[in-house]
Amino acid sequence: MVAKIGELVLPRMSPNFLELRKAVRPYLHDHVHIGLSGGPDSLALVAATLAEGVQVSAMCIDHNLQAGSRAVAENAAALARHMGAHAQVHSIQVSPGEGMEAAAREARYASFSQLTDEIWVGHTMDDQAETYLLGGLRGNPAGMKDAFRRPELSVIRPLLGVRRAHTHGACAELGLTPWQDPQNFDDAFRRVSIRNKVIPLLAEVHGGDPVPGLALAARRAVEDAEVVEGDVEKRRHEWQDGFPIALAAEPTGLRKRMLADFLRGHGIAVSSRKIDAVDRLLSDWHGQGGVAVGKSDAGRLEVVRQSGKLKITD
Structure with a gap:
């Protein structure tokens, strides 16, 4: 020792x-x-x-x-x-x-x-x-x-x-x-407020220490995300030349991660609101126009539905 x-x-x-x-x-x-x-x-x-x-x-x-x-x-x-x-x-x-x-x-x-x-x-x-x-x-x-x-x-x-x-x-x-x-x-910081106020209250409501259960839920969320991310990585070639409309049939969680990967592949920052709007071009299509997703030197970047795929245009 x-x-x-x-x-x-x-x-x-x-x-x-x-x-x-x-x-x-x-x-x-x-x-x-x-x-x-x-x-x-x-x-x-x-x-x-x-x-x-x-x-x-x-x-x-x-x-x-x-x-x-x-x-x-x-x-x-x-x-x-x-x-x-x-x-x-x-x-x-x-x-x-x-x-x-x-x-x-x-x-x-x-x-x-x-x-x-x-x-x-x-x-x-x-x-x-x-x-x-x-x-x-x-x-x-x-x-x-x-x-x-x-x-x-x-x-x-x-x-x-x-x-x-x-x-x-x-x-x-x-x-x-x-x-x-x-x-x-300083409870002005959200994490500090959760530490000093929320977790003690959860302990009172739960009747015990809430941290191990929350940490286990966090680990399971990580493990589940790794499975989905692995699937996305294996299939990335499918949307190299536009995101196929046929992928609308994929489960929602997987489809949205695929869309996020598609956008990031074009240097576009993603958010939940942006992904939801683009996803509607697949899952709730009724002839609507393109979705603005960012800007380029040439102008506004949009995702549009075109020839069986989602395409990014400016």
């Missing part, structure tokens, strides 16, 4: 930390890059991975969105080095305002991809449950995958099967003081 990681002496009894060590083992290889905010989830992930004898490079991002953010990132890097990891701080720029969380995530991943082709992040089962509820409010209940590929970066989430209580507990067992993001206490 490892007694130390870097300068940090490991306690003999650490049940929360042990849960994290078991969680990371299926994903281990010689050198792991971890996105480290300094919060309890990512800090505990760095510690658990190091305790398994793996070389760790911690990547600490300064988003420049809060006063003192550079100091937070530098402190996270110092904690990682104290535990024996390599650590770097990278500064990025994110415009504040609506959609800031998504913009920060994209900028963060872009920064990661400049230095590695695989990054580990510290999302837990609690994050999975919150993501499922947030998706449901948008009409798209979905979950996070253990691993997924972006264009230039693989993202690994080794802790999706463990609770946030384990990461907080592990930091306490190790004597680590994680950074507490003040945004995590």
Whole structure:
């Protein structure tokens, strides 16, 4: 049993930390890059991975969105080095305002991809449950995958099967003081409000902890989506030269995913409203005109029904 990681002496009894060590083992290889905010989830992930004898490079991002953010990132890097990891701080720029969380995530991943082709992040089962509820409010209940590929970066989430209580507990067992993001206490953020208000209310209504059931539903949503996405990928050749009207006979869920793939293949951003409108050219055809789906240098892009297929014209 490892007694130390870097300068940090490991306690003999650490049940929360042990849960994290078991969680990371299926994903281990010689050198792991971890996105480290300094919060309890990512800090505990760095510690658990190091305790398994793996070389760790911690990547600490300064988003420049809060006063003192550079100091937070530098402190996270110092904690990682104290535990024996390599650590770097990278500064990025994110415009504040609506959609800031998504913009920060994209900028963060872009920064990661400049230095590695695989990054580990510290999302837990609690994050999975919150993501499922947030998706449901948008009409798209979905979950996070253990691993997924972006264009230039693989993202690994080794802790999706463990609770946030384990990461907080592990930091306490190790004597680590994680950074507490003040945004995590601001109910103006929808995810925070779900965490602090909705999930406790669900626990009261349910008569027990709602997180495991929500996380299981999220995982099943991911698994179901993977089956459909696999079918779409195998059949992509069918709509390379226009979307055949005959595909109107396909099940609704599959057909709409096919249509989304068809549009994306032409560089068109998709939305539920746009897909529904295009789908009516297949499933509710009564001679209506084309559906506007975007713009090009030549003008408005439309999907029209033409010669037995849906075509994109401008």
